[in-house]
Amino acid sequence: MLTEAGIFVGGGGDAYGAAQELLLKYGNRHGLIAGATGTGKTVTLQILAEGFSAAGVPVFLADVKSDLAGLAVAGSADGKLHDAFMKRCATIGYDLKYQAFPVAFWDLFGEAGHPIRTTVTEMGPLLLSRLMGLTDAQEGVLNIAFRLADEEALPLLDLKDLQAMLVWIGEHSAEIGLRYGNVATATVGAIQRQLLVLENQGGTRLFGEPALELADMMQVGADGRGRINILAADKLMASPRLYATFLLWLLSELFEELPEVGDPDKPKFVFFFDEAHLLFDDAPKALVDKVEQVARLIRSKGVGVFFVTQNPGDVPDDILGQLGNRVQHALRAFTAKDQKDLARAAQNYRPNPAFDTETAIKEVGTGEAVTSFLEAKGVPGIVQRTLVRPPASRLGPISPEERRAAIAATGLGYKYDKTVDRDSAFERLQARADAAAKEAAEAAEKEERLREDERQLKQARRYDDRPARRSSSSRSDSLATAFGKSLVRQLGTKTGQALVRGILGSLFKSR
Numbered sequence: 001m002l003t004e005a006g007i008f009v010g011g012g013g014d015a016y017g018a019a020q021e022l023l024l025k026y027g028n029r030h031g032l033i034a035g036a037t038g039t040g041k042t043v044t045l046q047i048l049a050e051g052f053s054a055a056g057v058p059v060f061l062a063d064v065k066s067d068l069a070g071l072a073v074a075g076s077a078d079g080k081l082h083d084a085f086m087k088r089c090a091t092i093g094y095d096l097k098y099q100a101f102p103v104a105f106w107d108l109f110g111e112a113g114h115p116i117r118t119t120v121t122e123m124g125p126l127l128l129s130r131l132m133g134l135t136d137a138q139e140g141v142l143n144i145a146f147r148l149a150d151e152e153a154l155p156l157l158d159l160k161d162l163q164a165m166l167v168w169i170g171e172h173s174a175e176i177g178l179r180y181g182n183v184a185t186a187t188v189g190a191i192q193r194q195l196l197v198l199e200n201q202g203g204t205r206l207f208g209e210p211a212l213e214l215a216d217m218m219q220v221g222a223d224g225r226g227r228i229n230i231l232a233a234d235k236l237m238a239s240p241r242l243y244a245t246f247l248l249w250l251l252s253e254l255f256e257e258l259p260e261v262g263d264p265d266k267p268k269f270v271f272f273f274d275e276a277h278l279l280f281d282d283a284p285k286a287l288v289d290k291v292e293q294v295a296r297l298i299r300s301k302g303v304g305v306f307f308v309t310q311n312p313g314d315v316p317d318d319i320l321g322q323l324g325n326r327v328q329h330a331l332r333a334f335t336a337k338d339q340k341d342l343a344r345a346a347q348n349y350r351p352n353p354a355f356d357t358e359t360a361i362k363e364v365g366t367g368e369a370v371t372s373f374l375e376a377k378g379v380p381g382i383v384q385r386t387l388v389r390p391p392a393s394r395l396g397p398i399s400p401e402e403r404r405a406a407i408a409a410t411g412l413g414y415k416y417d418k419t420v421d422r423d424s425a426f427e428r429l430q431a432r433a434d435a436a437a438k439e440a441a442e443a444a445e446k447e448e449r450l451r452e453d454e455r456q457l458k459q460a461r462r463y464d465d466r467p468a469r470r471s472s473s474s475r476s477d478s479l480a481t482a483f484g485k486s487l488v489r490q491l492g493t494k495t496g497q498a499l500v501r502g503i504l505g506s507l508f509k510s511r
Helices: 024-029 041-054 082-092 120-132 136-151 159-171 173-180 185-200 240-257 285-301 336-346 357-363 400-409 425-464 474-490 494-510
Strands: 006-011 020-023 031-034 059-063 103-107 228-232 269-274 303-309 325-328 368-372 384-388
Touching: 006 024, 006 041, 006 082, 006 368, 020 024, 024 303, 024 325, 031 041, 041 059, 041 269, 041 303, 041 384, 059 240, 082 384, 103 400, 120 136, 120 159, 120 185, 120 240, 120 285, 136 159, 136 173, 136 185, 159 173, 159 185, 159 425, 240 269, 240 285, 240 303, 285 303, 336 357, 357 368
Parallel strands: 031 303, 031 325, 059 228, 059 269, 103 228, 269 303
Antiparallel strands: 006 020, 006 384, 325 368, 368 384
């Protein structure tokens, strides 16, 4: 599987070139796996993941078709492709030994793996705006929400925190507008409607705590093999924008949290971005610029990024130019656009005088590829036709029992399987609202008591102007008692103090 310094990818017989390997020291120079559906991209992704893991490099990849879970189980001589695998190994000179790899399964919905979450704050306004498809004006209001949350010490952890924050902004839009510019309630309402759409797509499960800690993905086992983190994305693909934004967030977290390491002997982490076209479809320029920045700078953090897509044209040129390690499976050229894409793909390789690259890309069969990997001093290798080696792990899905066993073996369930809902913006704004409501109720009650006291005082004065009568009737007693009680109460109030001042003033005047 490994040479002294690289990952063996494949080779060939008489019709193919020399053995091809991905040098580990250039594994952080990023890469591309491209090709039409059914041409072998998944197998290439699987063998690269195996190679990095065997070299002690943790890996992250998304399983969009449930056929990469086989990495957790060893291949078998009983498999239907065993004979074909052995024949290919004999052709390329590879000694295949079946084995399983250390795998951690993750799932946004918590069904096929450990729940994987982040917080609204960690996602940030730019990615969240992309996720919800907000306009520039709506994104501006969302930025205000994040700014005010920081200033008011209101942690935004889950969607109900953000919803509560937007309600608070709507209620205080006038005073907020004086400081940050106009905040239209209609704009706030539009964001709230998009939040509802996000909730319906499963966004409620993405945001919350405990949030993912990257250290739990970047594990190396006692046997020296890196952990392969597999995101169960078959269900998530029903919400492609949620899928793409989540992966971009994860890539951004790696960029922000990992320290600079320069050019290590091997990557610290390798990230495979499957269905990469979803990241760039209808993406605003600001987002594409962010991806380009991350791709350009993250290699100094020791992270390699491999984009997996059907057509190299799915990746913007500025990013494509940074992908030094390339595996190009067959492209079909049935239309004028397909032919143009094919010619463009061929131009991205260092020519080989032995064959025409464009023709080779069109003719390679399933399990074959046109490859080019960085060589000494980071120079792109000459393009070669390559038979890709078979995987050592199982090719295809695994049973529910095998998945459950793999999930339990990681020991991460105690940390991530149970949701934590701690004090955050929702609870704090609710507490503020409750305190304000209580204060208002107390003030209203106090005002009502004052009005009642004044009413009783006026009633008592009317009776005090009448000649005193010595009567034992219950009515007179009750009036006197009422007056006395009222007077006692009033002595403790501003009205009572005014009454005392009036009585004393009349006494002094009579003298």
